[in-house]
């Protein structure tokens with residue numbers, strides 16, 4: 001509020017200038033010329049007492065610093081005024097104090113209404129009343145947290161198909177809005193950068209996570225899953241605290257319809273991060289699992305294979321898992337592979353577990369260029385990190401998948417199905433995907449699964465029967481109950497609309513106000529019953 005309105009005042013009257021010091025001299029002043037906004041409300045402001053009467057307490061050289069005849073005259077005049085006021089008695093003094101107070105109040109009210117008019121009427125999506133403490137420097141801008149909503153600004157928006165769009169948001173800083181591209185803005189951005197990076201780094205390291213986005217008119221919020229940053233932009237995006245979401249507009253949907261109407265520059269409110277299922281701990285790979293939080297030291301051997309069935313926007317958690325297993329997709333910068341740096345930061349395994357994603361879409365436009373990478377190469381296409389192109393939000397998500405494939409050809413696979421081309425996920429698709437993750441016996445990453453004898457049936461990480469009652473919101477607080485270090489399970493993960501999950505893994509169940517995993521049914525349940533997918537080695541996770 002006042003930062004903008006007082007700027008002209010401070011610019012005209014720097015604190016050390018004689019003009020500024022004139023302000024503290026006893027006397028009557030017209031304040032209207034300081035700011036046009038207060039002009040209509042004030043005629044004059046009397047300043048009669050100051051903390052240190054300048055005539056007696058300012059030492060030579062302090063303040064005005066000039067003992068000119070003119071100053072002496074003014075001083076005498078001022079002393080005379082003070083004497084006169086003293087003789088008026090206490091009632092006169094208190095009434096003048098009151099009038100001074102009311103005038104100051106008037107000014108404050110005028111400034112405040114000007115601000116309200118500016119922020120609410122003129123720029124409704126810009127600044128709001130809640131931003132005042134930040135603008136005044138009383139508090140720093142709030143950062144993403146799981147208990148309260150904080151404002152973000154949409155900085156990019158891309159329509160990737162007729163119903164789906166990607167928005168990129170970054171933390172809203174009211175000071176940035178007011179200061180434009182000034183030095184102060186840059187300084188502030190740098191100050192916040194490391195804090196934001198640390199917060200998000202933890203969530204990315206966990207793997208699966210989401211944030212809530214609020215619909216402010218209806219005061220409802222829904223979960224959305226941040227996509228990994230575009231190829232080669234991980235560092236920059238993390239430092240700016242940016243988040244990207246793939247959102248499908250649902251007809252009649254309260255939050256997705258609202259979000260579909262927002263444009264670049266608009267504000268959204270986010271709350272989070274909310275950590276989801278701990279994939280690394282279930283896979284049990286020693287290099288993925290953090291020993292201090294697992295309840296035991298973590299297994300010595302590499303473990304875990306992942307088959308991920310993603311329906312539509314369910315691709316977002318699939319990419320989060322891929323990022324957890326393979327690290328950020330990197331670019332070469334100054335001759336140094338950025339991936340190496342991230343490996344150090346994130347403790348990535350040298351040889352990551354095998355993963356296959358099958359992405360089901362209604363239309364081809366949702367997954368253009370979803371071809372085998374070799375076929376794409378023959379057509380002259382190279383993923384962004386190999387042809388040094390920057391992959392912005394534009395181009396959707398295929399470049400991300402292609403880049404992981406290019407860097408981990410043995411470990412990672414992806415395939416797409418398109419409803420309108422009469423290609424659907426079925427039992428055979430799932431079995432093929434399971435086979436594609438079979439480790440090469442010669443490979444050092446050969447998988448060893450957790451055997452029946454070492455699995456505690458009540459362990460929420462390694463026992464399918466215990467998983468039935470698990471909710472994703474509580475998962476990260478649980479502890480492994482297996483007696484000996486777990487080598488890990490393989491995961492068949494299913495993510496997408498409720499109908500998609502129910503078809504392939506059975507419906508989730510609700511109890512005590514929480515959505516829980518429920519029994520495994522659907523196509524995956526059938527395959528396990530028939531023994532085509534070994535239920536001792538594979539666990540099903542519904543997202």
Ligand SMILES: Cc1cc2nc3c(=O)[nH]c(=O)nc-3n(C[C@H](O)[C@H](O)[C@H](O)COP(=O)(O)OP(=O)(O)OC[C@H]3O[C@@H](n4cnc5c(N)ncnc54)[C@H](O)[C@@H]3O)c2cc1C
Nearest residue numbers: 222223224225246247248250251252253254255256313316
């Ligand atoms: C952990 C998690 C992560 C998620 N991540 C993403 C993501 O990254 N991207 C994404 O797009 N979605 C994601 N979702 C789904 C998202 O949270 C919302 O559920 C989705 O956007 C729909 O919300 P909505 O408010 O628009 O629709 P809602 O208002 O909840 O309505 C949903 C559907 O039900 C219909 N409906 C509503 N009320 C009625 C009624 N009374 N009678 C009949 N039909 C009705 C609506 O028409 C609509 O089609 C995620 C969900 C979870 C749990």
